[in-house]
Amino acid sequence: MNDYKALVDYAIDYGKDKTDAILARVNVSSGSQIRFSQNAIDISKRWEQLQLQLFAVVKGAKTGSTERPISSSDDVRDAVDDVIKFTGMLPDSQFYAGLEDTIQPYPKLKGEYDDKFDSFVEEAPQIINSVVDSSLEAGAERVAGALRFDKARFFFKSSHGPEGSGRRTFFELSVRAFQEELDFSGQGLSCGVKPSESEREMVRAGEKAGRLSKQAAGAVQGEPGKYDLVLSPTVAADVIGSIPGLANPMSILIGASPLGDKMGEQIAPNFVTASDDALYEGGLSSRAFDWEGTPCRTVKIIENGVLKALLHNTTTARMFESETTGSSTLLGTSMKLLMPASSNIVFENGDHSIDELLDVTRPTIHVTSNWYTRFQNQQSGEFSTIPRDAMFLVDGEEMKPIKNMRISDNTMRMLSSIDALGNDRTQVFWWEVRTPTVIPSMRIRDCRMTAATQ
Amino acid sequence: MSLVKDGKDLADYCVEYGRRLGATYVEARYVRDTTRGLAYRNGQPVSGGFSPSTGIGVRILVDGNMGFASFDRLEKKLAEESISVVHKMTKTAKRKTPIDLGEPVANRAKWDMKVKDSLRDIDIESLMELSDSVNKQMDGLVAFTFTINPKVMDKYLVTSEGTQIESQQSYILMYSILTAKGNGGSEQRYLDLTLAGGWERIKETNLIDRVLDEVERLKKTATNAVKIEELLNQPVDMVVGPEVAGIIAHENVGHPSEGDRIMGREGAQAGESFWRDLKIGESRVGSDVVSIGEDPTIPNTSGYYLYDDEGVKARKRVLIKNGILHEPLLNREFGTRFGSGSNAAARSVAYNREPIIRMANTYFEAGDHTFDELIEDVKLGVYMRSFMEWNIDDRRYQSKYSGSEAYLIKNGEITDTMVKRPVMETTSIGLLSAIDAVSKNLGFDFPGTCGKGDPSQGCPVYAGGGELRFRKIRLGGVG
Numbered sequence: 001m002n003d004y005k006a007l008v009d010y011a012i013d014y015g016k017d018k019t020d021a022i023l024a025r026v027n028v029s030s031g032s033q034i035r036f037s038q039n040a041i042d043i044s045k046r047w048e049q050l051q052l053q054l055f056a057v058v059k060g061a062k063t064g065s066t067e068r069p070i071s072s073s074d075d076v077r078d079a080v081d082d083v084i085k086f087t088g089m090l091p092d093s094q095f096y097a098g099l100e101d102t103i104q105p106y107p108k109l110k111g112e113y114d115d116k117f118d119s120f121v122e123e124a125p126q127i128i129n130s131v132v133d134s135s136l137e138a139g140a141e142r143v144a145g146a147l148r149f150d151k152a153r154f155f156f157k158s159s160h161g162p163e164g165s166g167r168r169t170f171f172e173l174s175v176r177a178f179q180e181e182l183d184f185s186g187q188g189l190s191c192g193v194k195p196s197e198s199e200r201e202m203v204r205a206g207e208k209a210g211r212l213s214k215q216a217a218g219a220v221q222g223e224p225g226k227y228d229l230v231l232s233p234t235v236a237a238d239v240i241g242s243i244p245g246l247a248n249p250m251s252i253l254i255g256a257s258p259l260g261d262k263m264g265e266q267i268a269p270n271f272v273t274a275s276d277d278a279l280y281e282g283g284l285s286s287r288a289f290d291w292e293g294t295p296c297r298t299v300k301i302i303e304n305g306v307l308k309a310l311l312h313n314t315t316t317a318r319m320f321e322s323e324t325t326g327s328s329t330l331l332g333t334s335m336k337l338l339m340p341a342s343s344n345i346v347f348e349n350g351d352h353s354i355d356e357l358l359d360v361t362r363p364t365i366h367v368t369s370n371w372y373t374r375f376q377n378q379q380s381g382e383f384s385t386i387p388r389d390a391m392f393l394v395d396g397e398e399m400k401p402i403k404n405m406r407i408s409d410n411t412m413r414m415l416s417s418i419d420a421l422g423n424d425r426t427q428v429f430w431w432e433v434r435t436p437t438v439i440p441s442m443r444i445r446d447c448r449m450t451a452a453t454q
Numbered sequence: 455m456s457l458v459k460d461g462k463d464l465a466d467y468c469v470e471y472g473r474r475l476g477a478t479y480v481e482a483r484y485v486r487d488t489t490r491g492l493a494y495r496n497g498q499p500v501s502g503g504f505s506p507s508t509g510i511g512v513r514i515l516v517d518g519n520m521g522f523a524s525f526d527r528l529e530k531k532l533a534e535e536s537i538s539v540v541h542k543m544t545k546t547a548k549r550k551t552p553i554d555l556g557e558p559v560a561n562r563a564k565w566d567m568k569v570k571d572s573l574r575d576i577d578i579e580s581l582m583e584l585s586d587s588v589n590k591q592m593d594g595l596v597a598f599t600f601t602i603n604p605k606v607m608d609k610y611l612v613t614s615e616g617t618q619i620e621s622q623q624s625y626i627l628m629y630s631i632l633t634a635k636g637n638g639g640s641e642q643r644y645l646d647l648t649l650a651g652g653w654e655r656i657k658e659t660n661l662i663d664r665v666l667d668e669v670e671r672l673k674k675t676a677t678n679a680v681k682i683e684e685l686l687n688q689p690v691d692m693v694v695g696p697e698v699a700g701i702i703a704h705e706n707v708g709h710p711s712e713g714d715r716i717m718g719r720e721g722a723q724a725g726e727s728f729w730r731d732l733k734i735g736e737s738r739v740g741s742d743v744v745s746i747g748e749d750p751t752i753p754n755t756s757g758y759y760l761y762d763d764e765g766v767k768a769r770k771r772v773l774i775k776n777g778i779l780h781e782p783l784l785n786r787e788f789g790t791r792f793g794s795g796s797n798a799a800a801r802s803v804a805y806n807r808e809p810i811i812r813m814a815n816t817y818f819e820a821g822d823h824t825f826d827e828l829i830e831d832v833k834l835g836v837y838m839r840s841f842m843e844w845n846i847d848d849r850r851y852q853s854k855y856s857g858s859e860a861y862l863i864k865n866g867e868i869t870d871t872m873v874k875r876p877v878m879e880t881t882s883i884g885l886l887s888a889i890d891a892v893s894k895n896l897g898f899d900f901p902g903t904c905g906k907g908d909p910s911q912g913c914p915v916y917a918g919g920g921e922l923r924f925r926k927i928r929l930g931g932v933g
Contacts (some may be wrong), residue, residue: 093500182728337500372846
């Protein structure tokens with residue numbers, strides 16, 4: 001069965017007269033992953049999926065969704081029947097105000113597909129060996145990581161008219177290097193849409209992890225207190241880069257965003273501009289149109305430090321008396337909801353080299369990686385996160401490795417206290433950062449660092 | 455309990471096909487699950503979803519290298535292609551130290567979570583009625599969400615060593631994010647209300663009353679909690695409830711006890727473990743009163759199973775006994791490497807995920823104190839009933855638990871004074887060593903979704919304990 005377009009056509013033809021509206025997507029993907037640790041491959045994985053996703057509107061404002069594997073047009077018909085029956089029993093949604101109903105031209109995406117992807121699958125184990133070797137040569141004793149690489153196609157149609165298709169490839173490499181000790185470690189990341197052209201970058205990620213782990217050797221307990229922090233792109237993506245993604249009406253409505261009452265306010269210094277950019281070349285979540293068939297565009301969320309826009313789909317745009325930004329997405333794991341969501345978060349690059357960011361006279365810590373970010377209150381932004389891997393106290397010309405500290409602060413305060421942006425803008429996507437975020441290093445004033453009391 | 459026949463047949467065929475390719479071990483897991491769900495915001499319906507899922511995951515061992523293939527359509531040709539591709543990838547891994555699963559396992563069994571009212575028979579009206587009742591309890595909050603997803607999962611596990619196990623698990627997945635506004639600003643709470651079993655669990659566990667109780671407690675916290683300087687100036691005693699005991703058991707003990715972490719397999723993701731540099735059976739990490747159980751055989755829990763996802767018969771594990779490291783969590787691969795064999799800790803949350811070492815139900819074994827006895831000789835301290843923000847480093851050594859509902863204890867009594875966000879920021883050994891008493895009141899107040907693996911596997915678990923008393927804790931927030 002290779003005529004996937006025929007399946008979405010059939011879903012719409014079969015379902016359009018039985019519903020007020022129906023959206024159908026068929027996603028076909030092949031994914032692979034190689035996981036490694038202690039300098040050896042632990043497991044090689046492969047996934048094959050062909051999934052139909054449906055979103056239906058029946059009896060005015062009842063909305064429901066389904067996602068399931070399919071093998072034939074009979075399966076498609078059953079899925080449409082099921083979603084209509086199920087949705088018909090639901091109460092009216094109070095969060096539905098319509099879908100895209102005009103057919104518009106879609107922007108052209110650049111470079112989202114790697115034509116040499118299939119040959120990369122065969123080369124991947126050897127590339128892992130090169131990554132491990134480069135890390136060991138740079139000073140690591142032990143190397144762990146995972147390389148994921150997928151190719152996918154999708155076909156879309158709406159009963160309101162819009163339709164389209166797309167294809168993409170992507171890869172995600174995470175490398176972590178250790179000395180023999182548990183807490184002298186370094187991280188290297190690489191991600192992109194063309195794995196076959198990225199071998200050198202992957203090897204560089206391994207080398208970086210190894211070098212950082214060696215530089216972290218001998219790290220001593222850090223002293224709690226207030227410091228200026230220089231966040232690497234990896235850390236900035238998680239702590240600061242997540243904020244524009246919360247310019248989302250649904251996040252605001254459920255109390256999960258600090259931006260609800262900040263529209264038009266200066267929330268960052270005027271040299272900070274960040275967009276949701278579905279058209280970003282090489283972006284892992286780049287797309288030409290959204291889940292309703294609205295063309296995607298670049299949305300400036302923070303412009304010169306001022307909160308300028310929220311992400312919308314048709315429903316939230318009508319609720320907020322605004323316009324859709326082409327951000328509609330069917331989101332969720334076991335149950336899927338149609339709501340606005342980020343594509344790629346893209347910060348404008350800064351103009352400081354990393355050496356300039358670290359050329360300081362105040363107590364400053366360089367944080368290269370972090371994980372386990374948790375909030376006490378998502379509306380106000382109080383949170384903490386744990387720097388992991390190499391972390392350095394900058395003391396004049398010297399960089400002293402330190403360990404065992406926690407950033408315990410407020411994300412909105414930190415956003416407003418950015419002091420300088422680096423010129424090393426990088427796309428970040430890994431375990432801790434699941435929205436592709438293109439962001440430079442940044443220096444932030446007066447951050448609160450805490451540590452265990454016993 | 456019945457499974458789609460061609461899924462089982464295809465799983466059997468996958469084992470045969472993998473063997474034909476030359477794999478020394480093949481394991482196929484056919485999983486069929488169904489979830490139906492509703493989502494609400496401030497009591498108003500947002501949408502609903504209905505997603506049946508099927509698929510097969512196959513692990514193969516080739517020349518000591520491990521491979522995993524999964525596919526969602528039950529098609530023989532697709533199965534062959536997937537296994538062939540992964541067989542080729544796996545062969546090229548060329549490990550110097552081959553993976554060894556130890557002694558063969560050949561268990562045949564059928565097990566399920568005992569349910570009275572099957573979730574498959576619950577109609578959508580019942581879900582809506584329950585949701586309306588839950589939402590009513592949240593009146594007066596400034597924002598609240600409620601999602602409910604009953605999920606039934608059938609599995610058929612077959613291996614080339616002769617294991618054949620059928621199982622059925624049943625969960626009512628329920629989550630809420632609550633925001634209350636009071637004098638001191640807003641306070642939030644994330645509630646995981648997940649129940650394991652049939653629809654009868656809603657009544658048996660007094661779900662509606664429990665939700666109302668949590669909502670009222672959050673409102674009270676937002677209105678009354680204040681910072682108390684006296685608590686920051688000196689070491690104080692802390693008493694924590696079963697929810698906080700549960701998260702400590704899970705994070706500070708359960709995770710570092712995972713054999714794959716200890717041996718470094720999770721190095722790039724969930725991390726390694728401070729247990730690596732200690733001696734199991736010898737190293738002291740807590741006081742004498744600290745014993746941590748880990749038991750998948752407790753009925754009506756999210757961690758319940760009778761055979762793990764490698765077909766090994768489940769049993770209780772004791773991770774820490776009287777303060778001393780006692781036993782790590784192990785699957786077959788790491789059971790072999792530790793020399794003790796598996797203790798049935800392999801779990802896979804979906805057909806497209808490899809089985810890895812996971813917790814089930816992790817808890818502080820009950821002690822011999824009443825709750826009143828824990829409180830009565832505390833001169834100055836805090837009773838922290840629940841928590842909100844928490845995290846721990848990836849060696850599982852530096853943890854932070856920030857209180858939600860907390861009360862000042864003075865001269866042996868819990869006062870009405872509520873303490874705003876007390877922070878326990880300590881090391882694992884520092885924390886476990888400060889415990890001098892555990893109450894008799896064992897409760898599994900912390901249902902949760904444990905995160906681990908790459909791709910991530912959100913695994914349903916329970917955690918708990920009796921109330922714990924810590925002596926001379928320096929509250930955190932320093933800096």
